[in-house]
Amino acid sequence: MPPTVRRRNADHKHQKLNWYRRATPPSAWAPYVFVRLLLYLTAGIAWVLAGLPFDVGFARGSLAGLVGLYVALWALQRRFAGGKRFGTAFGALAFGVVALAGAALTHRHDATTDPAHLLHQPGAVTHFTGTVISEVQARPNRYKAEVAVREIRVDGQWRPAAGKVLAYLDKTAAPLRYGDELLVRGAPRPVPPPANPGEFDYRAYLAIGQVYHQCFVKAGAYEVTGHGSPNPVFAASLRVRAWADGVFRQYVPDPREYAIATGLVLGIRDVLDDELRDAYASAGAMHVLAVSGAHVVIVFWIITLLLGGLKRVRFGNLLFAAVSLALLWFYAFVTGLSASVLRAVVMFSFVVVAEALGREKSTYNLVAASAFFLLGWNPHLLLDVGFQLSYVAILGIVYLQPKLYGWLEFDGYLPDKIWGMSTTCLAAQLAVLPFSLFYFHQFPLYFLLANLVVIPLSSGILYAGLALLAVSPVPYAGPAVGWLLGKTIWLLNASAFLTQKLPYALVGGFALSRLEFAALGGLLVFGLLFLQYRRPWQLGVGGSMLAVLVFLDAAAESRHQGQRRLAIYSVNGFSTCDLIEGKRHVFVADSALLANENKIRFHLLNDWWGHGVTTHTYAHFSDVDPKAQAWRHFDGYSLLVWRGKRFTFLHRPVSRQWLAALRTDYLVVQHNALRKLDGLAGHAGHLIIDSSNKYYLGKKLKAGATAAGIPCHWMAEDGAWVWEE
Incomplete structure (x- = not known):
């Protein structure tokens, strides 16, 4: 056959094979492989976390079948036009495989599926053994640590068990360390739900970390029986962080400046006081109090400044990447491998590796790849608020910041930098806006103004903090850098407190469903x-x-x-009564609680925001204006008639004759005012034991009410009492 004929036939065959390529144009999603995989994985994880039906055996069989079908189609596409004909089928199969894998990983990661878990153990536990698996936090009177349970004692017999317990142990014993093996006399109790409507759900927060039990251990009720290292790397990391913490404690003596130094450089936030947290929240600068992606960028910039010359040698990109990754992970090591640090370092590690290999230019793909890796390691991170905020903020910056930055152009260096910083802050805040309103119910109005000061100062603090750790053994250098660090932190704190004093610095009251x-x-x-x-x-x-x-x-x-509502909240040690009519409410409580803004904010404020309350009136039980509300005050008790019901609030002990003459729909016992229920049946329709009573007395009254047939609500067990029309 002449060459021209062969060439013509070959061209015809090539055109025939490429017909499928022309018929199926490439998808716009094609370059974003990990974005698609992340969406598939998230769908599978969310299915299980939402509690939807999931059968492990069916999932394994389906996964094997889908993988087999995928391989079969791949083999078949080798015969037909490079696989373009089966693009939709491959996409559907990939979704099924990755989503099922995500669901299976989530199910496997769920500690409660273990038959030996504490949630499934019958009988009353009297003792348990376990190992401290978290950093030990020293509180004023207690140690706080997570303990991995190994065995429990039930009915005099030891049996294997599993699960994590958040233990609060008395500090009068010797200090605890990571890896200590404990014998505890006591029973792990399930973490209770929120005691009040709208209150922060600590039980759900702990469940993200697979902690479902807690235990308060008195002095002498536990002993350290040995020591081990559940994770030697983590143990070494904690030792390094303890050394770094000691350096800051030595050279930055002021408590607030020390708290910011350890929070910003090491990711330690336990020593921040409430006033400091409030000031930074009002300034929209809470992000600087934990190691984040921005901090890792600064660390990488320092590494580039010092070691960027490596890129000019043979294989310099790979060498620079290796050294950079080693230093970034060492920084994570110094910070104790905390969750926020790991997120940031993992995310940046993907960027560094991709840049060294020259294989990936899509920032979206790199960010998605890091999230895919982290969720594959721990699917429950999907519920973690910090994880959500981190990635949403990064996506907002990547997508929005270039567009916002292009709106204006500045010739000067400083104005251009200020504009770039402002657009970065604006992009991040806009992206996380729904999350901020949903989780925190507030928004800082002056975040742009505050961050123009906060970001440069926080960057300087990070530089100075790392320098202090490096030069601390050098005479005179350590104190000098420590002094500079302290003064820079003082300026940062002053800017936050100044912003807090501005009118409407923090707008609250958002209650999104x-x-x-x-x-x-x-x-x-x-x-x-x-x-x-x-x-x-x-x-x-x-x-x-x-x-x-x-x-x-x-x-x-x-x-x-149109709402009408009466609530008696559960705030340990205090008595309350809250009346809501429309958007007005009268909050009646002990004077000590009325003066404690932090307790009101934590326990009650979200509930008021959720009910749209705009007009607040606070009063003590003896100070309520009887003209405004149907209150009557007597020696030792108060009466309230509300919506046709009689409420008697018993403040102090009364005589038996008083109880015999009592006629009320609801009797609210406060401050241990009632010790026996003799003759109360038929005189009170309901008994409410509020949170100001001693535990043992409440338990006794609850048992007596049950025996007498009196409906009883004990707040220590049942939480707040709410009545509404």
């Missing part, structure tokens, strides 16, 4: 997409999200206007 959170997030996403691509359907979806938000807000406003 899950549906409102989703609608607000959808509005932001589709609004930004429309601004870039101008597709009508994007505008339609965004408009629908806005309509949902407006409807939900109107429905909530109507509900709040």
